[in-house]
Amino acid sequence: MSEESTRENVADLLVILRHGPHGSSWLREGLDAALVAAAFGRQVSLLFMGEAVTALVRGQQAGALGQKGTAATLEMLAMYDIDTLLVEAEALARFGLAEQDLMLPVNRLDAESLPRLPAEHRLVLTF
Amino acid sequence: MSEESTRENVADLLVILRHGPHGSSWLREGLDAALVAAAFGRQVSLLFMGEAVTALVRGQQAGALGQKGTAATLEMLAMYDIDTLLVEAEALARFGLAEQDLMLPVNRLDAESLPRLPAEHRLVLTF
Amino acid sequence: MRYAILLLGAPYSRQASHSALRFARALVARGHGLEGVFFYHDGVHNAARLAAPPQDEPHLVDGWKALNREQGVPLQVCIAAALRRGLLDEREAARHGKQGHSVEPPFELTGLGQLVDLGLRCDRLVTFGP
Amino acid sequence: MRYAILLLGAPYSRQASHSALRFARALVARGHGLEGVFFYHDGVHNAARLAAPPQDEPHLVDGWKALNREQGVPLQVCIAAALRRGLLDEREAARHGKQGHSVEPPFELTGLGQLVDLGLRCDRLVTFGP
């Protein structure tokens, strides 16, 4: 998706994810909210900010005690018609992550376009 | 207390406080640990780092729902023979707090002397 | 206006519950309608019926109950977040073969769909994070 | 060596419980003694007997119980932190006039003095924060 189409995007729900996998339940619980909304037929956009960009890193595994993590859930997003995966470009740079490091295709969002997003959704949830 | 005597200080327990009052229970629960240890006859040092320096600000009140806060507990420290109140000098500066802003007399600790503290106590608890 | 509150913080650990309850009372006093409070993440601990805080501290669980009693505000608790945190009503306790329960009315265990519905139905949803 | 663990994070909210349990098993496997696990702040939620996590996730409450059963490790829960968070054993429930309870053996409600005692008695105390 180009920046142009991002700008035109209007949807019901923006879920802002800000945490990585495994360290806390924030990412899982944020994704759950997005999936449920999508299952109820709502248009959902996901924005990965800050640490959440590490959720997209390839090759994640279960935790040492068998904790599932969130990679499998991310792979299901397309099945739920959640295809607006926006990523804070500055965060990718801060973590030194390039496109080939990521498990899913994403739309990079620069610092200028980011503030338009919350205004373009009827409901914003931060996790 | 001069830096010299700080250096010679050896005690059982160092409690490192890092949170302000009211926002969370960390400060209260850290102080409770210090008070209990002192009540059991242990030598306790308190180190206020980062946001915890705001715990010492004069004129604190109950919260809007009547939450007690921690100012009254701090005033009891002397009764428990906890008189080693160390404060990260850099944190005071960062918050723009001067000695007359504080409710208790404290010992300022500069960045150079701080790393000696954990080594001078048999047990270190961070809150 | 029609308001909803999303509460994500545990009582007695973070100020979020105090902030949310204070905000709820203020908006009702200003004549707004509060259509529901949704408890998610560690916010589900606000529904802990056994909570026994010190007597000189505000009793938050009772505060939510009073809001329900006096204003009819629904208190909706995310069931998935609650179950893993040990918060079960009588029905869920029976379903999981456990003796006893830790959540009781007026708190109701419900799905995340209710949060989305509440948020989109109301004019404002205000989130109180930990 | 004699070890103690201080756990301050809630299970299913933060990784702290997973880290602490994994560390506990590793040090026992290396031949060390684990003299106690002390649960404080949100760590007291590790003692929630009604916790019903999804079946494909590790059951942390059962993990701690197994450590107690197999290694005799005492599981000590700060009573003040527990009461305000709704974690009461049968005795405290009775004392507070509540029906039912949310903590059961081998978890034991105890005072903060036990934490200080444990920390000063052992060679190492390792804290797992949220």
Add this chain to the structure above:
Amino acid sequence: MLLHILNRSPATSLVYRQALTAIGPEDRLLLIEDGVQGAMPQLVRHFEGLEGRLFALREDLASRGLEGHCDPAVQVVDVDGFVLLTEEADRTVSWY
């Protein structure tokens, strides 16, 4: 115009930067809970560019003894003012 709500101190958490990244040119920012530390003269510089759009909750300043430590660039509102801010905004976004 949206109302952003921040409850963490810029002295220890970088969440304020995420809030700043998402704040539009007309949006407002309300500091609550530990966030009110950001209203102190030494810390308010983190919110440069928000002149006239920066608020702090009076009750949370007062309980912390910080009412007298509040920079004049910050507009202090009580909980009724908080409700009013949510009325005036199209929606709210919380940062924690």
Add this chain to the structure above:
Amino acid sequence: MLLHILNRSPATSLVYRQALTAIGPEDRLLLIEDGVQGAMPQLVRHFEGLEGRLFALREDLASRGLEGHCDPAVQVVDVDGFVLLTEEADRTVSWY
């Protein structure tokens, strides 16, 4: 010699600065949980001056897919190595 343990990412939390303030010249620092993000080449610069004393937990890197993103300046240890580090240190201090 003490072992400091950090479980927060330097990308979003300033707790790492508190840890650095308290670390003595011989002390070691172990990154666990979200803290292992600090072992990534772009972030490891926050721990300058800890050469030879900076460790990261293998299991937490692996579960996050970060084993291949770990800077060579960081020594990777598994949980047995974690226990060994606590044996070798006089005591441990946790930062979270």
